[in-house]
Amino acid sequence: MRFAGEFFALLTALLWSVSALIFAAAARRISSFHVNVLRLLIAEIFFAAYLLLRPSLLTLSITQLFYLSLSGIVGLSLGDTFLFRAFQEIGARVSMLLMTLAPAIGAALAAVFLHESLGLWSIIGMGTTLAGVSLVVFERTPAGGARFAISVRGIVLGVLGAAGQGIGLILAKVAFRENPIDGFAASAVRIFAGIALLVLGAVVTRRPVFPRLKDRGMNKMLALLSIGAFFGSFLGISTSFISVTLTSVGVSSTIMATVPVLMLPLAWIVYREAIHWKAVAGACTAVAGVSLLFIQ
Numbered sequence: 001m002r003f004a005g006e007f008f009a010l011l012t013a014l015l016w017s018v019s020a021l022i023f024a025a026a027a028r029r030i031s032s033f034h035v036n037v038l039r040l041l042i043a044e045i046f047f048a049a050y051l052l053l054r055p056s057l058l059t060l061s062i063t064q065l066f067y068l069s070l071s072g073i074v075g076l077s078l079g080d081t082f083l084f085r086a087f088q089e090i091g092a093r094v095s096m097l098l099m100t101l102a103p104a105i106g107a108a109l110a111a112v113f114l115h116e117s118l119g120l121w122s123i124i125g126m127g128t129t130l131a132g133v134s135l136v137v138f139e140r141t142p143a144g145g146a147r148f149a150i151s152v153r154g155i156v157l158g159v160l161g162a163a164g165q166g167i168g169l170i171l172a173k174v175a176f177r178e179n180p181i182d183g184f185a186a187s188a189v190r191i192f193a194g195i196a197l198l199v200l201g202a203v204v205t206r207r208p209v210f211p212r213l214k215d216r217g218m219n220k221m222l223a224l225l226s227i228g229a230f231f232g233s234f235l236g237i238s239t240s241f242i243s244v245t246l247t248s249v250g251v252s253s254t255i256m257a258t259v260p261v262l263m264l265p266l267a268w269i270v271y272r273e274a275i276h277w278k279a280v281a282g283a284c285t286a287v288a289g290v291s292l293l294f295i296q
Helices: 004-027 032-053 062-099 101-114 120-139 152-178 183-204 218-246 249-256 259-271 277-293
Strands: none
Touching: 004 032, 004 218, 004 249, 004 259, 032 062, 032 183, 032 218, 062 101, 062 152, 062 183, 101 120, 101 152, 101 249, 120 249, 120 259, 120 277, 152 183, 152 218, 152 249, 183 218, 218 249, 249 277, 259 277
16 A cells, blocks of 8 residues: 555544543543553553454564563653643643654654665655644743743653654664564553663652542443453554654654644634644645655
């Protein structure tokens, strides 16, 4: 299938857009740390059920297990932790803008360590897509009109979050290059490693691993997390891995960076948020950039 990698990257962006709204709703009830732990744990249950039907995990080598585990630690444990902290420091609007640095970081590292090359149109497409995403993110303002002060600490946290995502993709692709791997099996290893580090960190810092679930509303929250984990952490992470095996890391991660753009119509449907013309212009620019990535 031609452009299969680009297709799976777009599918990943859509899945992550849907799950982001769900996780945001859950985060209003419990801490971002507990949202992260619970959504990864629920996703791992989905992966375990899948691997019972297709035990492809048994085909992984020690080297592949190492790089996939390292990818989960860097991308899910460290990267997402930095991103959640950036949300608290400078807000989601600026944090998501900084996350668009992930494609550039991933492409640069892929060129150095994986010897991947990008054509002229791909480079132009990446720049155009990032420009469109940036325009959309700058247009979005925090709910209630609250403003976050941009601090050096917040910017560093956001860049570290983007670096975690970019480096995580590179480490995963190293594992995929050794031998073909089932994307779902690779995600299961990555998430298991991410959970392990989060739990270890909680034990060392004497922080409760799980929130108190006595509130009646927790059943609804767990249901939301289950839906979000299925679409975002189970399907989304797996399709992202499939994408990077079928196209370059730079192209794949750039398309996946359109999540803030795709969230605009979803936010309008779910929350009836007004969409400014700048947001529409940014979305069109991002779509045009994604189209340029298809030119070979």
